[in-house]
Amino acid sequence: MDKLNRIHTSAEFRRRLVERGATNDDLRRFDAFVSRRGFLGASGAALLSALGADAAFEGLFGRGLLPMAMADAPASSDVDGKPGMILHVTHPVSGEFPPHMLDDDITPTQRHYVRNNGGIPDRATSGDTRGWQLTIDGEVESPLSLSFDELRAMPSVTMPLLIECAGNGRAFFDPPVRGNPWQHGAIACSEWTGVRLRDLLHRAKLKPSAKHTAHFGDDPPLGQAEPFSRGIPIDKAMEEHTLVAFAMNGKPLSPLNGFPVRLVVPGWVGSSSQKWLNRIWIRDREHDSQKMTGYSYRIPKAPVAPGSRPRKEDMQIVTSVLVKSMITRPGPDTISKAGQAIDVAGHAWAGDRGIAKVLVSADYGVHWIETKLTPPPNPYAWSRFEARLRIQQSGYHEIWARAFDEAGDAQPFRQPWNPKGYIGNVIHRVPIHIET
Ligand SMILES: Nc1nc2c(c(=O)[nH]1)N[C@H]1C(S)=C(S)[C@@H](COP(=O)(O)O)O[C@H]1N2
Ligand SMILES: [Mo]
Numbered sequence: 001m002d003k004l005n006r007i008h009t010s011a012e013f014r015r016r017l018v019e020r021g022a023t024n025d026d027l028r029r030f031d032a033f034v035s036r037r038g039f040l041g042a043s044g045a046a047l048l049s050a051l052g053a054d055a056a057f058e059g060l061f062g063r064g065l066l067p068m069a070m071a072d073a074p075a076s077s078d079v080d081g082k083p084g085m086i087l088h089v090t091h092p093v094s095g096e097f098p099p100h101m102l103d104d105d106i107t108p109t110q111r112h113y114v115r116n117n118g119g120i121p122d123r124a125t126s127g128d129t130r131g132w133q134l135t136i137d138g139e140v141e142s143p144l145s146l147s148f149d150e151l152r153a154m155p156s157v158t159m160p161l162l163i164e165c166a167g168n169g170r171a172f173f174d175p176p177v178r179g180n181p182w183q184h185g186a187i188a189c190s191e192w193t194g195v196r197l198r199d200l201l202h203r204a205k206l207k208p209s210a211k212h213t214a215h216f217g218d219d220p221p222l223g224q225a226e227p228f229s230r231g232i233p234i235d236k237a238m239e240e241h242t243l244v245a246f247a248m249n250g251k252p253l254s255p256l257n258g259f260p261v262r263l264v265v266p267g268w269v270g271s272s273s274q275k276w277l278n279r280i281w282i283r284d285r286e287h288d289s290q291k292m293t294g295y296s297y298r299i300p301k302a303p304v305a306p307g308s309r310p311r312k313e314d315m316q317i318v319t320s321v322l323v324k325s326m327i328t329r330p331g332p333d334t335i336s337k338a339g340q341a342i343d344v345a346g347h348a349w350a351g352d353r354g355i356a357k358v359l360v361s362a363d364y365g366v367h368w369i370e371t372k373l374t375p376p377p378n379p380y381a382w383s384r385f386e387a388r389l390r391i392q393q394s395g396y397h398e399i400w401a402r403a404f405d406e407a408g409d410a411q412p413f414r415q416p417w418n419p420k421g422y423i424g425n426v427i428h429r430v431p432i433h434i435e436t
Helices: 010-019 024-037 042-050 122-126 148-152 197-204
Strands: 086-089 094-096 133-138 144-147 157-164 187-196 212-217 243-248 262-264 277-283 298-300 315-317 324-329 334-337 341-349 355-361 372-374 383-390 395-405 428-435
Touching (some): 010 024, 144 197, 148 243, 157 243, 187 197, 197 243, 324 395, 324 428, 355 372, 355 383, 383 395
Parallel strands (some): 334 428
Antiparallel strands (some): 243 262, 298 315, 324 341, 341 383, 372 383
16 A cells, blocks of 8 residues: 555546556546546545555556546436436437346346437337338349238247347447447347248248348438438348347337337347338348448458548448457445455357357456356347356455357457447456455
8 A cells, every 4th residue: 555655646646547558548537537526535535445456556557447436427317118228319319228237138128228310200109000011122023011910920939139239338449439439238138029031031032133131110310311221141131030020028119129110130230120120122232321331330351550540441341249248246336345255247148159158357357267157048149147256355346257259259358449439349347345
């Protein structure tokens, strides 16, 4: 603690952060923390206890690893049917839930995040399926138009499936990028009931020229924007877990999550899962809407320097999400006793791949312990991990989780950068305070 007592001013602490390679994001958070709470006020004392960890002086708090306690707590705001949602934008509605509210293996509808690019269709708010039709046309022998009842009469399946927004984790990109500052919660694993898309495509009889789907929905675009539309390769459309869903957790879909019918294309970025679906156009080439081209839902083919602007030709479409985990227990600001058991739990997923293992650490990644992993009921639901930890030293600590997928990829300690902040999968860190 000796070294600690020599730091008396925020400017001095800031200088140390810079010396140790703090990122702009660290410095911004630090400045916000100081202006919000004062360096030596009551929370200043908490900050100083945070510095009790030798890690601070070994340089571990630099390089993007500033204590999570300094992160801004996001405001939550109530939207109809989604109590406690952290709202990023009201028009169009976009909001997420904090990890400790996402502990369930099956995410309740009221905690399924919402990402809208446009308005909410009248039909969704009124809950009326009359006159709704799903059309499948383009490169097919027998174009189809089905009513809601006709769709529901087809053989259907029910299973938990993950939907994660491409921008989930964008808040951790440094330098910051434009777009909703999603933290961890733009993901959910609800139980979906629907008709396999491949059954519909069989019925419509794909022509040999069929290469790609193009999806359309009822939602009115904002301003002059083109209606939100994306598509997937035929192989992914024919995957047995790709559904045209008409029920969510045993009930009709919620208005915000796509009533009456949406696509669920699990494992791939959420934008593939068209809400308020009304048409699937089968194309002989990759779909070329606004949201399929330029920089939309695209990442550089090769890693780029943070802050740079690669050429459009050097970008590629994002498909599967990456290996990732989220700690749902303990929650934030947990206080525990030295040496007492702390039960840690959460979820892990890896898009098209399976999870091999999840490790947790309570000492800034010096030691890791293996967790008990419960495999998912299908390859596109999340795995649960559980572990019991004990922390002997009092003061501020963090619990970290790191997932590994079947191919050996693991979550990074610092977020690799891309211009739109897509498929972020930096390790999740949860602060915990230990008292003697
Ligand atoms: N018609 C339509 N479908 C859409 C969107 C949209 O704005 N309009 N947003 C997409 C995006 S970017 C995501 S991440 C998911 C979000 O699904 P959710 O709101 O049910 O969580 O829906 C996708 N489907
Ligand atoms: Mo998204």
